[in-house]
Amino acid sequence: MPNPFDLLGVAEDASDDAIKKAYLQRVREHxxxxxxDRFQAIRAAYEAIKTRKARLSYRLFHQETPDLAELxxxxxxxxxxxxxxxxxxxxxxxxxxxxxxx
Amino acid sequence: MRKPIPQQPRVxxxxxxxxxxxxxxxxxxxxxxxxxxxDVYKLLxxxxxxxxxxxxxxxxxxxxxxxxxxxxKAMHREAAVLWENIPTLCGQTPQPDLYLDWLLRxxxxxxxxxxxxxxxxxxxxxGELETLLxxxxxxxxxxxxxxxxxxxxxxxxxxxxxxxLRAYTQGEAEDAVRERLKAISIRSPYRDLRQxxxxxxxxxxxxxxxxxxxxxxxxxSPYQDLVELVRASAAxxxxxxxxxxxxAQRELAGLFGLDARQLKLLKDWARLGDRPSDKxxxxxxxxxxxxxxxxxxxxxxxxxxxxxxxxxxxxxNLFGPLPPFEAQQLKALRAEREDDDxxxxxxxxxxxxxLLRHETDPDSRLMAALxxxxxxxxxxxxxxxxxxxxxxxxxLEQSLRFDPDDRDVYLQLAILYKEVDNDxxxxxxxxxxxxxxxxxxxxLLAAVKTxxxxxxHKKAAGFAARVLELDPINTKARTVLINAxxxxxxxxxxxxxxxxxxxxxxxxxxxxxxxxxTGIVEINRGLLALQQRQRDLGRRWLREGVRLAGSPLLxxxxxAVETLRLKLEPADFQRDADLSDPRKLNASRTDLLALAQLLxxxxxxxxxxxxxxxxxxxxxxxxxxxxxxxxxDLLLICESLHQAPHYGLLEYAATRALEVQPERSLFVYYxxxxxxxxxxxxxxxxxxxxxxxxxxxxxxxxxxxAATSITRFLSQSPFxxxxxxxxxxxxxxxxxxxxxxKMRREIExxxxxLERLPPALRDRMLDQILDELPPDDEFPPGVQRALMKxxxxxxxxxxxxxxxxxxxxxxxxxxxxxxxxxxx
Numbered sequence: 073m074p075n076p077f078d079l080l081g082v083a084e085d086a087s088d089d090a091i092k093k094a095y096l097q098r099v100r101e102h103x104x105x106x107x108x109d110r111f112q113a114i115r116a117a118y119e120a121i122k123t124r125k126a127r128l129s130y131r132l133f134h135q136e137t138p139d140l141a142e143l144x145x146x147x148x149x150x151x152x153x154x155x156x157x158x159x160x161x162x163x164x165x166x167x168x169x170x171x172x173x174x
Numbered sequence: 175m176r177k178p179i180p181q182q183p184r185v186x187x188x189x190x191x192x193x194x195x196x197x198x199x200x201x202x203x204x205x206x207x208x209x210x211x212x213d214v215y216k217l218l219x220x221x222x223x224x225x226x227x228x229x230x231x232x233x234x235x236x237x238x239x240x241x242x243x244x245x246x247k248a249m250h251r252e253a254a255v256l257w258e259n260i261p262t263l264c265g266q267t268p269q270p271d272l273y274l275d276w277l278l279r280x281x282x283x284x285x286x287x288x289x290x291x292x293x294x295x296x297x298x299x300x301g302e303l304e305t306l307l308x309x310x311x312x313x314x315x316x317x318x319x320x321x322x323x324x325x326x327x328x329x330x331x332x333x334x335x336x337x338x339l340r341a342y343t344q345g346e347a348e349d350a351v352r353e354r355l356k357a358i359s360i361r362s363p364y365r366d367l368r369q370x371x372x373x374x375x376x377x378x379x380x381x382x383x384x385x386x387x388x389x390x391x392x393x394x395s396p397y398q399d400l401v402e403l404v405r406a407s408a409a410x411x412x413x414x415x416x417x418x419x420x421x422a423q424r425e426l427a428g429l430f431g432l433d434a435r436q437l438k439l440l441k442d443w444a445r446l447g448d449r450p451s452d453k454x455x456x457x458x459x460x461x462x463x464x465x466x467x468x469x470x471x472x473x474x475x476x477x478x479x480x481x482x483x484x485x486x487x488x489x490x491n492l493f494g495p496l497p498p499f500e501a502q503q504l505k506a507l508r509a510e511r512e513d514d515d516x517x518x519x520x521x522x523x524x525x526x527x528x529l530l531r532h533e534t535d536p537d538s539r540l541m542a543a544l545x546x547x548x549x550x551x552x553x554x555x556x557x558x559x560x561x562x563x564x565x566x567x568x569x570l571e572q573s574l575r576f577d578p579d580d581r582d583v584y585l586q587l588a589i590l591y592k593e594v595d596n597d598x599x600x601x602x603x604x605x606x607x608x609x610x611x612x613x614x615x616x617x618l619l620a621a622v623k624t625x626x627x628x629x630x631h632k633k634a635a636g637f638a639a640r641v642l643e644l645d646p647i648n649t650k651a652r653t654v655l656i657n658a659x660x661x662x663x664x665x666x667x668x669x670x671x672x673x674x675x676x677x678x679x680x681x682x683x684x685x686x687x688x689x690x691x692t693g694i695v696e697i698n699r700g701l702l703a704l705q706q707r708q709r710d711l712g713r714r715w716l717r718e719g720v721r722l723a724g725s726p727l728l729x730x731x732x733x734a735v736e737t738l739r740l741k742l743e744p745a746d747f748q749r750d751a752d753l754s755d756p757r758k759l760n761a762s763r764t765d766l767l768a769l770a771q772l773l774x775x776x777x778x779x780x781x782x783x784x785x786x787x788x789x790x791x792x793x794x795x796x797x798x799x800x801x802x803x804x805x806x807d808l809l810l811i812c813e814s815l816h817q818a819p820h821y822g823l824l825e826y827a828a829t830r831a832l833e834v835q836p837e838r839s840l841f842v843y844y845x846x847x848x849x850x851x852x853x854x855x856x857x858x859x860x861x862x863x864x865x866x867x868x869x870x871x872x873x874x875x876x877x878x879x880a881a882t883s884i885t886r887f888l889s890q891s892p893f894x895x896x897x898x899x900x901x902x903x904x905x906x907x908x909x910x911x912x913x914x915x916k917m918r919r920e921i922e923x924x925x926x927x928l929e930r931l932p933p934a935l936r937d938r939m940l941d942q943i944l945d946e947l948p949p950d951d952e953f954p955p956g957v958q959r960a961l962m963k964x965x966x967x968x969x970x971x972x973x974x975x976x977x978x979x980x981x982x983x984x985x986x987x988x989x990x991x992x993x994x995x996x997x998x
Contacts, residue, residue, distance in 0.1 A: 147436065148440065155429065163314055
């Protein structure tokens, strides 16, 4: 299971109310009839941390390895200065596509 | 062993007459099996090479289609080779553009350009092939560049395309790049480049607009990597989209506005691969720590230490030494993950509790309670039948000292004590739950149950009434309350307190919902009236009760149960109730299934004498059971007769069930259980063997229900091993020693003989018996000797373990437990 705090977009010290609000917001974004898998994940995340007891239990016993993609995504937040690629980079990308290399 | 299937002799294609060969070719074509069709049409062409026969066209077609199939699997080189057969064998060159495409995509540029030159006239102008060649030219592919004729658009437009690409990549202003792009016409083989560069340019000011521009580039375009980059960069969560790109695409991550450290992070991420180890993940976080949220990174590293304990030192260097609680928690989680030593895991978790024991903040106390409940759960999961759950109950009890507000723990404790027949503790835990949660329906329902079990009907009614106040549609509480009033009414009727009994019946009647009347209140009203010699009134009530019961069968059962509860004889009221002779009743399948449900409900109410009630119904029920054909129906009937219990009918129903489903272990058990009237001593040797076979089948098929039922039955044996220490109540699942009844009787005789002997002579005789034991396939001599001694002298598991030789595995039915796994 992905980190439920990250999935709901709440801090680890968020209150019950804040977590519920975030959960309802996520459900609105991913309603079960349109996105059942995502909804299930959101629901499971909410169940895992909805009360103080559940959060403590999660902190004590969950053994899943951390979701590095989540951590890395935060670290890769783009800046404003987009840099254009070099001509060589574009040519290289084209060559790799045309010869089937990835 | 399975009988081998005779194989059809394989007919060689060469041996088939031409007519059959043609039919086969048509069939293969319709199945799109071009691979085999090639062989057929090659042979047909060989037999009839004349052009009028048309085999050349057919062969050309199957070659081309097969080549397409290969190309769809990205086997471009193989596709090109196959295509080359067409001009050689068929004298045709269909779709040379495809052939060229496959050559180019497999990197055979020189050959491709030779084909380009020779098929130039047949190539479609401005198609995908041209776009592909243009992209290769732009990428600097020399063989392609050299072969393009000087006047071809591929050559004439190349300079403009290169200039536009250079202007964009060298950072020229937006307007300047746009001017360059204008030089590439929309019919140019470089038009996709124009569109892709326009989108990249737009990305800098209007990402949404950039998305609209790339929509016009076809999915087969060689510029798709640039399209995907634009889409990722304009996505709502570009960082996540960036991670989903290919490593080659991520080389252009500067487009996302990442700084040098982020680009390095991205490279490290790429190196992690698809399934990185915990070590690799730990090192990745450590190497890029400055970019992460520090607390999140710390938690991630801490979690990774579970699988990578060698990282502890680095962890301490990065985040400081682990606090004692986290270090202990890590130890416990690691022990739990290794899952090979429950004692160690429990000790490590207990270490966590000890660290929290003297803390006073609410979180620490709650954590201690949660850990103790977790330990109880581990004990429950790891239960191998060796103990009676004392440690588990102890964990739960301790947890309430830290967090007394967990309703479920009180109820769990009550159930656990009930399971070991400790009624005192069971009632006490329910009472404690009621004190703490006086308005909780679940707790109140548990309280109703304990009060009813203690025959405190008034108290039970009080609890049930409270549940109904809180939850008016709670049918269980309503039923319980009605039953409590009825039980009280019966008590009063037996004590000749008729007026009070009537009041109780009134209360029960008021609680019944109109659509759920069972007739039970009316039957009791009738019996009450008859007891007061109000014959007409009594008859009217009884007949109303019969009507409400639903069918004569159910009416008879209800009347019989109610009269027996009042210590009366059912037959005395048969005429008053206008019921015919129960032995002549006709019961339908629906009546029978409803009866099964009624019997189950009575069992839940712990009604006794159900076998007596069923006695008069034996013949009509047998007739209905005989007509049943559904396995589910028969299972339902067997289950309720087993619970009732009525041995004769159970055997009858199980025998019928075995006609429908001969191998089902549960039906074998029900039949033998019924035949032996639930007494293992009455099981015949042949049935004992059948029971053992059924047990083996149930175990192999993971039919836990059948296996548990059979094990319970076999554990009636006086020689079952009570796997619980002395003085702690019965074991949850005694393990029977599989001994056939005849042998058990012999052992019992020997035991009685030994008991009669004086002690000194008894010991000598015992030694002699043990020394003369015949070899046994299942038990080593030491174990066999210890078991026989226990069976002859009696004694508990501890005596048996003392007798066993050290390090001997104890074979147990179903492979549960063993000495080596026993918890201390």
